[in-house]
Structure formats: C-alpha cells, structure tokens
Amino acid sequence: xxxxxxxxxxxxxxxxxxxxxxxxRLLRRDRELTALSRRPPTPPRGTTATTPASTMNQSDLEKRxxxxxxxxxxxxxxxxxxxxx
Amino acid sequence: xxxxxxxxxxxxKDVMVEARSKETLNALVFFALLLLFVFQFALGPDRExxxxxxxxxxxxxxxxxxxxALGRTFLVERENDCWEALLLAPGDKSAIYLGxxxxxxxxxxxxxxxxxxxxxxxxxxxxxxxxxxxxxxIALGTxxxxxxxxxxxxxxxxxxxxxxLFPVLLLPVEVPVLLAxxxxxxxALAGEGLGGVTHWLGLLAAADVIxxxxxxxxxxxxxxx
Amino acid sequence: xxxxxxxALAAVALAVGLVMGFGVAPREASQGTVQRIMYLHVxxxxxxxxxxGVVAVASVVYLWTRAAGADRVASASAExxxxxxxxxxxxxxxxxxxxxxxxxTWDARLTTVAILFVMYLGYLLLRAMIEDHERxxxxxxxxxxxxxxxxxxxxxxxxxxxxxHQPPSLIKPGAPTMPxxxxxxxxxxxxxxxxxxxYFVAKRVALLRREAEALA
Numbered sequence: 001x002x003x004x005x006x007x008x009x010x011x012x013x014x015x016x017x018x019x020x021x022x023x024x025r026l027l028r029r030d031r032e033l034t035a036l037s038r039r040p041p042t043p044p045r046g047t048t049a050t051t052p053a054s055t056m057n058q059s060d061l062e063k064r065x066x067x068x069x070x071x072x073x074x075x076x077x078x079x080x081x082x083x084x085x
Numbered sequence: 086x087x088x089x090x091x092x093x094x095x096x097x098k099d100v101m102v103e104a105r106s107k108e109t110l111n112a113l114v115f116f117a118l119l120l121l122f123v124f125q126f127a128l129g130p131d132r133e134x135x136x137x138x139x140x141x142x143x144x145x146x147x148x149x150x151x152x153x154a155l156g157r158t159f160l161v162e163r164e165n166d167c168w169e170a171l172l173l174a175p176g177d178k179s180a181i182y183l184g185x186x187x188x189x190x191x192x193x194x195x196x197x198x199x200x201x202x203x204x205x206x207x208x209x210x211x212x213x214x215x216x217x218x219x220x221x222x223i224a225l226g227t228x229x230x231x232x233x234x235x236x237x238x239x240x241x242x243x244x245x246x247x248x249x250l251f252p253v254l255l256l257p258v259e260v261p262v263l264l265a266x267x268x269x270x271x272x273a274l275a276g277e278g279l280g281g282v283t284h285w286l287g288l289l290a291a292a293d294v295i296x297x298x299x300x301x302x303x304x305x306x307x308x309x310x
Numbered sequence: 311x312x313x314x315x316x317x318a319l320a321a322v323a324l325a326v327g328l329v330m331g332f333g334v335a336p337r338e339a340s341q342g343t344v345q346r347i348m349y350l351h352v353x354x355x356x357x358x359x360x361x362x363g364v365v366a367v368a369s370v371v372y373l374w375t376r377a378a379g380a381d382r383v384a385s386a387s388a389e390x391x392x393x394x395x396x397x398x399x400x401x402x403x404x405x406x407x408x409x410x411x412x413x414x415t416w417d418a419r420l421t422t423v424a425i426l427f428v429m430y431l432g433y434l435l436l437r438a439m440i441e442d443h444e445r446x447x448x449x450x451x452x453x454x455x456x457x458x459x460x461x462x463x464x465x466x467x468x469x470x471x472x473x474x475h476q477p478p479s480l481i482k483p484g485a486p487t488m489p490x491x492x493x494x495x496x497x498x499x500x501x502x503x504x505x506x507x508x509y510f511v512a513k514r515v516a517l518l519r520r521e522a523e524a525l526a
Contacts (some may be wrong), residue, residue, distance in 0.1 A: 004344045004408045011347045011404040257429040261467035303452045
C-alpha cells in the first residue's frame, strides 16, 4: 500500500483547524467578557445594541456559537461603550 | 382523581375534538394518498424493483405521516390558549403524557391501516397470512414512534421553528425503531413469519419500554410552569 | 489559574502524541502511512463518547438539583462533543478513502457516530432556539438523557443491520496486532485528547458562568 501522506495531512490538518478555531473563539469570548467587566458600572437595561454574538456570526461555527450567547442565556452587554443618558 | 382517570380524560377530550372536526384525520389520509402517488412517480413503474423496497416504503409512509401527526399533538392546546391549563393541571403531569400518547396511537393506527390498504391496492401486496405478524410489527413500531414523538412535541410546542426542530430531534432517535421495523416487516411480508427476526422484535420491545418510561418520568420536567 | 495549567498540559500532551504517532510508532505494514490517522480518529471517538456521557450525567444532576453549574457543564460538554464527533467522522472518512476506496460507507461504527452527531447537533439547536434560559436548560437536560439512553439501541440496531443479514461488502481492515509502540502512541493520544476536552469544558463553563454573572 503506497504512502498516502496527503490524506494523513488532510485529516490532521482539518482537525487542527477546527480545534484551533474553537479555542480561539473561547479566547475571544474571554477577552470580551474581561473587557466588559472592566467597564464602568452597568449601563441601563434599555440599552439596545448589537450583542457580542455579532462578532461570532462571521465564524462558520455559528450554530455552535448560539448556545454561547443566544440560547436562553441572558443577552450579554455589547462590547462598545454604553451610551450614557 | 386518579392518575388513570386523568389520562383517560385527556384521551377522551382529544378523541372528541378530533371526532367532531375530523380535521387532522382527513388531512393525514389525504397526505397518505399523495405520498403513495409520490412514491410511485419517484420509483417508476417497474413492479419488480418496487417489490424489494416495499417494507421500507411502507415505513417511510408511516414515518412521514407520523411526523405530521405527532407534531400536532399539542396544537389544540397551543392555539386555544390552553397551554397554561396544562401547566397548572394538578397532580402528576405524566397522566397527560399517557393520555396524549394514547390519542396519538389511535390516530396513527387509523392512518397506518389506511396506508396499508393503499399499498395492497396500489402495489398489489398479498397480505393474507402475513396480517397478524404485520399488525404486531406495526403496533410495536408505532409505540416507539409515538412515545418520543409525544415528548418532543411538548418540548417543541412553544419554540419558534417547531416544524423544523421537531423532525430534527425525532428522526435520529427513531433510527433503531426504523431499522427494526423494516427488517421485521420484510420478514412478515415475505411470508416467513417472525421467527427469524426475534432479535429485532426484542430491540423494538426494549425501545418501546425505554421510550415510554422516559416519557413518563420526564414529562413533569417538560410541563413545569 | 487552573484552566490555564490544564490547557498547557493538554498542549504538551498533544505535542507528545504527535511525536508518538508520527515518529515513534512504526509504519504499519498492511495499510501504510494512512493508518496513522488512527491516532487522531480513535482518541476523537473516545472523547466524543466521554463528552456525551458527561452530558447525560450533568443532565440528570441538573434535573435533580437544578444547579446552574450542572447545566453549564452539560452545555459545554455537548459543544465539545459535537466538535470531536465531527472530527471523528471527518478523519474516519479520510481514512476510508484510500483504505476502502470510498469516502463513506455504512459501516456500523461510522453510522452510529453519524447518528450521534446529528442527535447532539439537535441538542445544541434546541438550546439555541429556546429563549427562556431555565426552560432551555430543562428541555436540554431531558433531551440529553433521551439521547444517551438511545445510543445503545442505535449501536445494536446499526450493528445488526450491517452484519446479521448482509455480510460487509467491503473488507474491513483487520484489527492490527498491536506492537507496543502503536499501543503506546494510542494511549498517549487518548490522554492528550481527554486533557484537551477537559480544558475546553473548563474554559467554556467559566465563560458561561461569567456571562450569567454579567447580567446579575
């Protein structure tokens, strides 16, 4: 059986891409939450703005990101500075 | 009021509602007829080829009709603002589950009988001696379908995209039932009797027990306020 | 922080695993180099099953205690489980092409894993589609338990489907006699993948908790 290095690299490469992408999404979420917690105290609830989910929507793992931000977890506050009254 | 009585009341209510309007049954019967046409058109006129796939087609018909029928289990409550009434019902909510399950079984059996009749007519199936075996397989398989179908129907009742989510949740769970029933139906229709497929029947029975027990045990959690 | 150490440990273990899989383990005679995909594929499926076992246990714990932590563990574990199941299927498919000549075969194990994949995608979809957090947690827990109980049924039904009435039409690669190097490489990768899974879950649970707190 001849060597099929292409297939081997394809398999490992694909796995690496997926795992690294998920890991980076976790890190990004971490950074957002940390930035959030350093903000001045909570903006008023009525704030309407895009949720952090928007930054994740670019990823093709969007469906898996849904549980992170949309699924019934209370909507997280936006990363942008809160509009003050 | 006993558990059994409450389940019976749910069943009776649903049967009464359906008996008056016959809305669901008529639509399902019509759907089954259309399915048969679609099967025939999709697979071509070659009778020989059809013969081999008939058991699969039969259960495909049951499954597709089942998705429609089971998905509507709580439609009456939802559309008539009675969902809260379910949530507030006293006692063990599993009685509601069993009542709804029984209602679904009645509905499914009626539709399935119709589909079998259509198959006999359109595909020239020789039923005869195979009928008791076939009936047993259909009974076991339908319980398996309806048990989880009723549970998932409650879970998706108030979800935005329930028509999408319900089949997505139900179909993977029903794979064992589908595999078992088609194999057993093959044996029954071939006239071999069910002796050779007892392992499949065992799997079906096990699935039925597990599904119904899980339904009974978890329905309280689904219908919590 | 503990999670960071876990991550570092996982990274080291993965590196060692790679070395073992490519450097230490010998080239297997019958399948050639492609066999090395096994060091990715088999640990992946192990982690996938582990993840879904955790989902099931966490689901039961949640329904019993209503502890938000249990719900978070279930959610995080399901995410990782779906990822590792996807990797299992993809690597299995890529392994299959040169070995069996086809990208997909209704082999008993691949089929079971594929059904597992769809079930848990449905689980994530359910969580995503229910806005009320408490209801989503409850329903997901019920689904997690149903799915876990169904896995043995799926396993046996698919196995019998493939073996009892039709002999496998493709010759499956025989179970390799396991030289110790191959076994060692497998075990190291098992450990590495499990550590990676643990790291992912720990990190995800922490993120979920912080998200919940951010709104308190």
